[in-house]
Amino acid sequence: SLPLVIDTDTAQDDCVALLIGLLDPLADLRAITMVAGNVGFDRQVRNAFLTLNAAGRLGEVPVHLGCRRPLTRPWVSAENVHGDGVGGLDMDFTGCAPEAEHGVDALVRLAAERPGELSIVAIGPLTNIAAASLKDPDFAGNVKTLYVMGGSNNGRGNITAAAEFNFYVDPEAAKAVFAAGFEIVVIPWDPLTLRQAVFGPSALAEIAALDTPLARFFTRVCAATLEFDRSVGIDGTTHPDSLTAALLLHPELVVRSAPYHVDVETAGELTRGYAAMSWGVHGLAANATVIEEVDAAGFFSYLRALLARSVTPV
Ligand code: BDR
Numbered sequence: 001s002l003p004l005v006i007d008t009d010t011a012q013d014d015c016v017a018l019l020i021g022l023l024d025p026l027a028d029l030r031a032i033t034m035v036a037g038n039v040g041f042d043r044q045v046r047n048a049f050l051t052l053n054a055a056g057r058l059g060e061v062p063v064h065l066g067c068r069r070p071l072t073r074p075w076v077s078a079e080n081v082h083g084d085g086v087g088g089l090d091m092d093f094t095g096c097a098p099e100a101e102h103g104v105d106a107l108v109r110l111a112a113e114r115p116g117e118l119s120i121v122a123i124g125p126l127t128n129i130a131a132a133s134l135k136d137p138d139f140a141g142n143v144k145t146l147y148v149m150g151g152s153n154n155g156r157g158n159i160t161a162a163a164e165f166n167f168y169v170d171p172e173a174a175k176a177v178f179a180a181g182f183e184i185v186v187i188p189w190d191p192l193t194l195r196q197a198v199f200g201p202s203a204l205a206e207i208a209a210l211d212t213p214l215a216r217f218f219t220r221v222c223a224a225t226l227e228f229d230r231s232v233g234i235d236g237t238t239h240p241d242s243l244t245a246a247l248l249l250h251p252e253l254v255v256r257s258a259p260y261h262v263d264v265e266t267a268g269e270l271t272r273g274y275a276a277m278s279w280g281v282h283g284l285a286a287n288a289t290v291i292e293e294v295d296a297a298g299f300f301s302y303l304r305a306l307l308a309r310s311v312t313p314v
């Protein structure tokens with residue numbers, strides 16, 4: 001099984017990505033690290049514990065609190081899209097204590113403990129990852145592969161015309177990460193999750209019909225985003241974070257990928273957080289593999305099978 005850490009701003013699809021890390025037999029999830037992003041930081045921490053509980057794994061995987069704000073800028077929320085991120089789910093959080101060790105220190109330590117073995121699924125702003133590579137010059141080299149959900153491949157942004165949320169929130173961190181020497185795989189918002197792997201009404205009905213606790217959890221945490229997506233003309237839910245986790249564990253779901261030079265705009269007036277994905281013609285050396293096409297039907301079947309499983313929430 002594959003040792004990994006999920007670095008997350010836990011709301012909606014982040015929860016689904018965590019379910020994958022917690023339940024896929026190929027995954028050996030060593031830690032969850034929290035980064036400022038989608039919703040209030042403490043809310044995100046609660047959402048992570050709610051997800052551990054939904055997976056029947058409460059107390060089994062450490063949760064580390066990372067950076068509470070971007071490297072140099074104030075926090076930007078996506079609460080207008082995600083609400084509280086879990087559709088109002090609640091539980092008794094007594095005993096749900098995060099670790100004392102900071103998320104950035106945990107990332108550095110876990111990568112150094114097994115150089116070349118640990119993969120990271122980064123599905124929030126890249127603040128923790130950038131901070132870890134600033135802290136330890138060996139960090140990027142110690143990490144096996146860094147799967148990054150962020151940017152759009154010369155396509156649409158979702159928070160501005162130019163930018164995808166994760167890169168927009170902390171563009172300095174994203175820029176630093178692409179310059180740090182990681183082995184990076186990028187899962188861009190557009191086209192992968194906006195045009196390819198959208199779960200439309202019939203797919204969502206199939207999941208609801210499973211009627212397992214996990215399927216009910218999925219439907220609940222995705223409800224606010226579904227409403228938002230419909231209001232902007234997307235016919236279904238988008239799954240950037242769970243797709244990222246699934247592609248790490250199941251590379252056979254990748255249909256096409258290519259080497260790119262990726263850089264991130266930090267100074268633009270209209271383009272803060274824009275991902276410049278240069279596909280080779282501009283003479284820049286590649287620093288990432290960008291996924292261009294996925295097996296969307298295969299991804300859906302995979303997730304449906306995962307949600308059909310029976311687990312016992314604690
Ligand atoms: C990304 O931003 C967040 O809203 C989602 O959790 C995802 O990681 C998509 O742009």
Ligand code: CA
Pocket residue numbers: 008009010011014037038123124241
């Ligand atoms: Ca996310």
